[in-house]
Amino acid sequence: MRIGVVTFPGSLDDRDAQQAVRSCGGDAVALWYADADLKGVDAVVLPGGFSYGDYLRCGAVAHRAPVMSAVTAFVAEGGPVLGICNGFQVLCEAGLLPGALTRNEGLRFVCRDVALTIETADTAWTRAFSPGQVAIIPAKHGEGRYVADADTLDALEAEDRVVARYAAGCNPNGSLRDIAGVTNAARNVVGLMPHPEHAVDETLIGGIDGRGFFQSVMQGTPATSPA
Amino acid sequence: MTDQIRSDVTFPPDETLTPERARELGHELGLRGDEYDRIVGTLHRTPTVAELGMYSVMWSEHCSYKSSKIHLRQLAASAPWIVAGPGENAGVVDVGDGLAVAFKIESHNHPSFVEPVQGAMTGVGGILRDIFTMGARPIAVMDPLRFGDPGGWTDGAGRHHEPDPLQRRLIDGVVRGVGFYGNCVGVANIGGETVFDDTYAGNPLVNVLAIGVMQRDRLQLARAEAPGHLAVLLGSATGRDGIGGASVLASQEFDEGLEAKRPNVQVGDPFAEKLLIECCLELYERDLISGIQDMGAAGIACSTSELASAASMGMDVDLDAVHLREPSMESWEILCSESQERMLALVDPDEVTEVLAIAERWGVPASVIGEVVEGDALVLRRRGEVVADLPARSLADEGPTYDRAQQRPSSLDDYAAIDAESVATDQLAGGDLDAFALAFLASPNVASKRWVYEQYDQHVQAGTVLGPGMGDAGVVRLPGSRRAVACATDGNGRYCELDPAEGTKRIVAEAYRNVVCVGARPLGTTNCLNFGNPERPEIMWQLATSIAAMAEACAALGVPVTGGNVSLYNETKGAAIHPTPVIGILGVLEDAGDAIGAAYENENDLVFLLGAPTKEGLAGSDLQRYLGLPLGGVLAPTDLELEAVIGEVLQLAAREGYVSSAHDVSGGGLLATLAESCAAGAIGVEVAIDTGLSPAQLLCSESPGRVVVTVASEHVRELAQLCADAGVALTDIGTVGGERLIIRDVIDLPLEEVETALLGGLAATLDG
Numbered sequence: 001m002r003i004g005v006v007t008f009p010g011s012l013d014d015r016d017a018q019q020a021v022r023s024c025g026g027d028a029v030a031l032w033y034a035d036a037d038l039k040g041v042d043a044v045v046l047p048g049g050f051s052y053g054d055y056l057r058c059g060a061v062a063h064r065a066p067v068m069s070a071v072t073a074f075v076a077e078g079g080p081v082l083g084i085c086n087g088f089q090v091l092c093e094a095g096l097l098p099g100a101l102t103r104n105e106g107l108r109f110v111c112r113d114v115a116l117t118i119e120t121a122d123t124a125w126t127r128a129f130s131p132g133q134v135a136i137i138p139a140k141h142g143e144g145r146y147v148a149d150a151d152t153l154d155a156l157e158a159e160d161r162v163v164a165r166y167a168a169g170c171n172p173n174g175s176l177r178d179i180a181g182v183t184n185a186a187r188n189v190v191g192l193m194p195h196p197e198h199a200v201d202e203t204l205i206g207g208i209d210g211r212g213f214f215q216s217v218m219q220g221t222p223a224t225s226p227a
Numbered sequence: 228m229t230d231q232i233r234s235d236v237t238f239p240p241d242e243t244l245t246p247e248r249a250r251e252l253g254h255e256l257g258l259r260g261d262e263y264d265r266i267v268g269t270l271h272r273t274p275t276v277a278e279l280g281m282y283s284v285m286w287s288e289h290c291s292y293k294s295s296k297i298h299l300r301q302l303a304a305s306a307p308w309i310v311a312g313p314g315e316n317a318g319v320v321d322v323g324d325g326l327a328v329a330f331k332i333e334s335h336n337h338p339s340f341v342e343p344v345q346g347a348m349t350g351v352g353g354i355l356r357d358i359f360t361m362g363a364r365p366i367a368v369m370d371p372l373r374f375g376d377p378g379g380w381t382d383g384a385g386r387h388h389e390p391d392p393l394q395r396r397l398i399d400g401v402v403r404g405v406g407f408y409g410n411c412v413g414v415a416n417i418g419g420e421t422v423f424d425d426t427y428a429g430n431p432l433v434n435v436l437a438i439g440v441m442q443r444d445r446l447q448l449a450r451a452e453a454p455g456h457l458a459v460l461l462g463s464a465t466g467r468d469g470i471g472g473a474s475v476l477a478s479q480e481f482d483e484g485l486e487a488k489r490p491n492v493q494v495g496d497p498f499a500e501k502l503l504i505e506c507c508l509e510l511y512e513r514d515l516i517s518g519i520q521d522m523g524a525a526g527i528a529c530s531t532s533e534l535a536s537a538a539s540m541g542m543d544v545d546l547d548a549v550h551l552r553e554p555s556m557e558s559w560e561i562l563c564s565e566s567q568e569r570m571l572a573l574v575d576p577d578e579v580t581e582v583l584a585i586a587e588r589w590g591v592p593a594s595v596i597g598e599v600v601e602g603d604a605l606v607l608r609r610r611g612e613v614v615a616d617l618p619a620r621s622l623a624d625e626g627p628t629y630d631r632a633q634q635r636p637s638s639l640d641d642y643a644a645i646d647a648e649s650v651a652t653d654q655l656a657g658g659d660l661d662a663f664a665l666a667f668l669a670s671p672n673v674a675s676k677r678w679v680y681e682q683y684d685q686h687v688q689a690g691t692v693l694g695p696g697m698g699d700a701g702v703v704r705l706p707g708s709r710r711a712v713a714c715a716t717d718g719n720g721r722y723c724e725l726d727p728a729e730g731t732k733r734i735v736a737e738a739y740r741n742v743v744c745v746g747a748r749p750l751g752t753t754n755c756l757n758f759g760n761p762e763r764p765e766i767m768w769q770l771a772t773s774i775a776a777m778a779e780a781c782a783a784l785g786v787p788v789t790g791g792n793v794s795l796y797n798e799t800k801g802a803a804i805h806p807t808p809v810i811g812i813l814g815v816l817e818d819a820g821d822a823i824g825a826a827y828e829n830e831n832d833l834v835f836l837l838g839a840p841t842k843e844g845l846a847g848s849d850l851q852r853y854l855g856l857p858l859g860g861v862l863a864p865t866d867l868e869l870e871a872v873i874g875e876v877l878q879l880a881a882r883e884g885y886v887s888s889a890h891d892v893s894g895g896g897l898l899a900t901l902a903e904s905c906a907a908g909a910i911g912v913e914v915a916i917d918t919g920l921s922p923a924q925l926l927c928s929e930s931p932g933r934v935v936v937t938v939a940s941e942h943v944r945e946l947a948q949l950c951a952d953a954g955v956a957l958t959d960i961g962t963v964g965g966e967r968l969i970i971r972d973v974i975d976l977p978l979e980e981v982e983t984a985l986l987g988g989l990a991a992t993l994d995g
């Protein structure tokens with residue numbers, strides 16, 4: 001499976017995501033922010049980092065890059081897209097996922113391994129998990145507090161679109177309802193604040209619980225759109 | 228002055244000075260009278276404004292090393308694996324597999340005191356540029372930090388230390404600055420130190436070490452060897468920020484008027500640096516660069532003169548071509564600006580179009596500002612007229628050097644007269660050793676620095692094998708290789724205040740020991756010498772004594788010095804900091820999977836003390852400070868031969884897989900060592916130690932040469948044989964397991980309370 005990883009100016013975990021894709025058995029394809037061309041990939045990862053330095057609201061500049069028009073079209077066709085950390089912020093800015101990520105409640109950058117409860121296996125990126133499964137994944141961000149209005153949060157929960165929550169006592173940023181990741185209505189787009197690409201190699205810190213996200217998308221058929 | 232004074236050259240009126248005014252201006256810029264005379268002697272005429280500006284920064288202590296140079300010469304060392312040594316932007320060592328690793332430590336003490344966030348940010352940015360100037364991709368940083376006491380805690384004498392808002396502001400700002408820059412530029416933080424001591428209350432130390440990796444044959448040099456090649460300024464626009472920043476701030480002590488110095492502090496832009504890194508690495512990859520130098524202190528003056536001087540060439544530079552933030556800048560301001568995130572690259576004219584296209588692709592502003600020429604003259608023009616014309620080497624390599632007077636401080640005898648070793652048990656929480664242990668472990672200097680390193684990205688670039696708090700050294704795997712490098716930084720101002728020679732040896736040995744504990748083969752040393760005002764003979768004696776001891780220790784341990792940084796004038800209102808050399812030692816592991824952490828791993832592993840027996844060692848110790856006792860005592864000598872043998876044993880043991888964990892005994896003593904390994908592994912330990920020493924010594928002695936290792940029972944025989952062959956003592960002291968930290972007949976604590984104290988102590992102090 002060919003998985004594209006977009007590099008925006010200031011993307012940092014782009015080569016890491018490529019390495020994770022390869023280590024899980026996929027072919028990683030480098031995509032460039034200025035080209036509205038996905039090179040025919042089967043899935044796309046928007047990686048972590050500080051696109052444009054995060055000097056403006058995170059993701060506010062990157063989501064206007066030419067590549068994002070191609071990503072939006074890809075999403076409309078049901079193509080699987082995973083936004084990690086800054087990539088999640090970009091997806092929210094692009095309107096491909098609901099809600100927003102604001103400054104951590106503690107007003108500090110936080111880097112620590114967090115326990116996530118996988119809430120749904122019915123997405124392109126989590127089908128290798130079972131609901132309720134706990135995965136330890138490193139989080140590292142200064143602006144990762146997931147917020148949305150109550151109606152949106154209720155709808156996300158009602159539609160089983162909360163992908164992962166921070167386990168009890170592990171919420172590092174004050175995210176509402178402990179939400180660590182969400183999916184869109186078509187269930188092909190997932191945004192996740194912690195970094196599964198940093199949990200794929202047993203020699204490195206971070207563990208290997210992140211492999212499931214990449215293995216999920218490589219299991220083949222894209223998630224189908226519910227009603 | 229016997230040299231003939233030339234009068235046949237003219238300069239624009241606004242650059243021309245009378246001899247009297249020139250001398251006066253030189254003085255205002257920090258040039259001594261004899262230094263000014265030396266300039267006139269070199270030029271055979273009165274210098275222009277631009278020239279005076281350039282000489283004043285290039286001949287500042289920060290840029291010229293004028294007080295330390297003659298002493299640093301004894302650090303010149305060589306080994307077959309050293310690719311680049313002292314004098315280059317960073318040391319480079321061959322780590323095998325066709326790879327080379329660049330590493331260096333630098334200080335940003337003064338700017339960080341004036342403006343902690345920006346000071347720390349630009350400290351990180353500057354050391355990263357030193358690394359990628361060599362051709363290497365920066366892969367890790369470490370940050371040895373020293374502040375005054377933050378307060379908000381109660382010491383072992385029962386004295387409550389009131390929260391100190393200034394120290395807290397500095398701590399918060401520096402950690403935010405180190406974090407934001409490193410996080411935003413995408414380089415993992417793999418360790419460091421954080422020390423709190425009153426000696427740094429008026430002068431914090433912000434040192435940053437960076438590590439980078441490259442293909443060995445991609446080494447870049449800061450030499451302008453090809454006449455006709457063009458000088459391309461890559462990176463941010465040149466502005467008025469930081470004029471005389473490093474060179475002025477770092478070359479004098481502080482008195483009043485901190486706020487007035489704020490404009491001297493540079494402003495960091497990590498996003499610009501990230502783009503500059505990627506741009507430069509692509510230029511190296513395509514072999515488009517014939518020489519390159521970063522612009523830090525003294526900006527264009529420094530980079531042009533150093534490039535030219537290193538190759539005995541000259542350079543013509545057109546200052547009108549420099550992309551400026553403010554067009555109204557004077558020539559000397561352009562030359563001396565310390566605007567960050569800039570590089571000067573030398574490029575074949577036939578390839579300059581390609582270079583500019585790559586820069587544009589990365590969004591890096593670039594302008595062609597000059598050309599390498601035969602001869603030795605650095606000629607700078609503005610608006611078509613020459614504003615400076617001087618021998619490049621006179622700026623870069625022929626600055627003044629001083630053999631300053633030295634005097635052994637008499638206070639050393641006073642320190643030595645103090646009995647540091649007789650600490651009675653009832654001085655430890657009235658003899659309640661469990662209560663003492665928890666409070667000591669929670670105290671700011673002993674507690675885990677998790678509060679600090681959780682603000683740093685430890686994962687980015689997917690190479691971290693051991694992050695902060697996980698092993699005695701940080702370990703990072705090299706991209707595309709099984710190999711990893713390990714690095715540890717150590718300093719101890721209290722030891723060096725008592726005895727700069729023995730103190731320095733001890734910290735070199737500690738850094739070495741930390742690197743071998745993770746199983747790596749130590750290859751080289753970098754150092755950051757943080758001292759007071761060298762014009763005072765006592766300070767100069769400390770500096771010279773420390774350098775000599777470092778040379779001796781590094782030679783004995785086979786870890787040549789590959790470079791470093793000298794930070795002098797670390798004083799405020801006439802009070803110098805304790806002499807604080809900080810040592811960074813880098814080593815290599817052939818297989819990243821062999822790295823040994825400090826965490827206890829397996830129930831029933833056996834615990835051994837490897838190396839020297841525990842001896843009296845409370846002089847200058849953390850316990851002495853915690854109890855509020857006067858700094859004093861005599862440091863026991865470090866047995867460098869033993870340390871080297873311990874190093875051999877631990878490397879072999881790691882490679883053969885004999886040990887599950889290794890953690891040396893240093894600050895905080897055996898109590899801290901055991902508690903840290905328990906907390907890291909979330910498992911208990913029970914040991915029994917028969918030393919005949921008092922509980923204070925048993926728990927908190929910092930006597931050198933000791934490592935605690937844990938070993939699975941099936942490997943005990945092999946490790947014992949290894950130690951016997953090497954002549955290193957191996958003493959069985961206990962067993963890993965359970966949920967208590969027990970030192971029989973001394974302390975018995977639930978693991979949970981140990982974790983709360985050790986891991987949460989600093990957060991409770993700083994956030995509480």
